[in-house]
Amino acid sequence: MAKLVFSYSHVDEELRNELEKHLMPLKRLGLINTWHDRRIIAGTELHGEINQHFDDADVILLLISPDFINSNYCYDIEVKHALERHAKGEARVVPVILRTCDWHDLPFGKLMATPRDGHPVAKFSHVEDGFYEVVQAIKAVLGELGAGRKSSSSAVSTSSQPATLSSSLGHGPRSSNLGIKKEFSDRDKDIAKREGIQFLSRFFQNSLNEICERNPTLDQDFQQKDADSFEAALYNKGKRVCHCGIWRSGSDMGFGDICYSQSGVSNTSCNDAVSLEDDGIMLGFRSMMGGMVGPGRGSLLTNEGMAEHFWNEFIRPLKF
Incomplete structure (x- = not known):
């Protein structure tokens, strides 16, 4: 099972939630588990927790938008960390173009982005069509990584080790369906x-x-x-x-x-x-x-x- 981590601006949280729903078939097939910073529990040291999950990731999704590029933390810390692991062959970085912005000349601009031709998800007539393309691209990446063929032995050996309360809460399995109905004024x-x-x-x-x-x-x-x-x-x-x-x-x-x-x-x-x-x-x-x-x-x-x-x-x- 491949670990997929989101790097995103909180301004784009609604779009990230939508993408996570579209990734649910891959979760149900046991191909991926996902993580983002909303999973961090109170009292946890933020930077260390985020670094740990980036270090553990097989696939890192950069959710690109003007707000993502404007975020010092996303751009200066998370992007740098992700690209370093990508360059070493330790993880695959996938830019996902959420909204229109000038991203081609930035460090991640050399990577193949999704949707096709860098067409922003928000500019599709129906965002579902854009997210469908994103999911197909991620499936192709998983195929290259052999995520679907990984032996479950490593997961078994890991789960057999004793865990502290802190680690089980911070890193244990949990639902991605954590969004609640939003009221619009x-x-x-x-x-x-x-x-x-x-x-x-x-x-x-x-x-x-x-x-x-x-x-x-x-x-x-x-x-x-x-x-x-x-x-x-x-x-x-x-x-x-x-x-x-x-x-x-x-x-x-x-x-x-x-x-x-x-x-x-x-x-x-x-x-x-x-x-x-x-x-x-x-x-x-x-x-x-x-x-x-x-x-x-x-x-x-x-x-x-x-x-x-x-x-x-x-x-x-x-x-x-």
């Missing part, structure tokens, strides 16, 4: 809705500029109506071929929290809408009109996933 939800419409506005502006730059026959028009709404249009040789309005709807309208209409911003109708929901771990958007297709249908969308969903609807006339 109205303020949390209002901020998420506001950030969602702001992200959509930036996403559409940038996408319009890029598609026109790549296709000389196309022109675009973008109008920011107010802080909570905008309209976008594409013209092919002067003829309007794509048009939409996207706006943040009031809760009393019954449409959803963010609405999409091919006719522009409206108070009376829409073609699609998403509502803000939570799964007990994180906030996300869910399509209300059944327009989502594929294995991720029905799951919560990140801001990136919501934007891709609406953009695909917007440019559909250019695709067919």
Whole structure:
């Protein structure tokens, strides 16, 4: 059984919890056990405990994000320790790109990262798809390490040795399912809705500029109506071929929290809408009109996933 250790920023704890859920099949198969610093019990000397687990690790996952790189402890201590063991062939270090950041020129940038092409997990339309790729990469690493074929004799001999109360509490087996349902306040939800419409506005502006730059026959028009709404249009040789309005709807309208209409911003109708929901771990958007297709249908969308969903609807006339 291989020992897998997480190096991460606590800002990314929710994403780490999600990744650990996706790793559960490997745990149930007896291929891995996992450790992170939330397992440290009160009164334990932190640095020594973390060092010990890094020294024991077969696989070290660096959960890369702007906050991870910004953390002096993660970057200066944990990354250095991990790469030293990787260079000696004592452990395998795997960078897992959680969120968009400039990581390629950093010391771990020379290592093959996951998901493929360093595509951040948070930018997948459904984060489950991103974590699935991460798990497949870890399975490949385990195959190379021969973790699934390791003899259990070492585990038996270790378990037969007497253990002190301190060591059994600090290093003994325990569940990874330690997360509890998180309550989101109205303020949390209002901020998420506001950030969602702001992200959509930036996403559409940038996408319009890029598609026109790549296709000389196309022109675009973008109008920011107010802080909570905008309209976008594409013209092919002067003829309007794509048009939409996207706006943040009031809760009393019954449409959803963010609405999409091919006719522009409206108070009376829409073609699609998403509502803000939570799964007990994180906030996300869910399509209300059944327009989502594929294995991720029905799951919560990140801001990136919501934007891709609406953009695909917007440019559909250019695709067919």
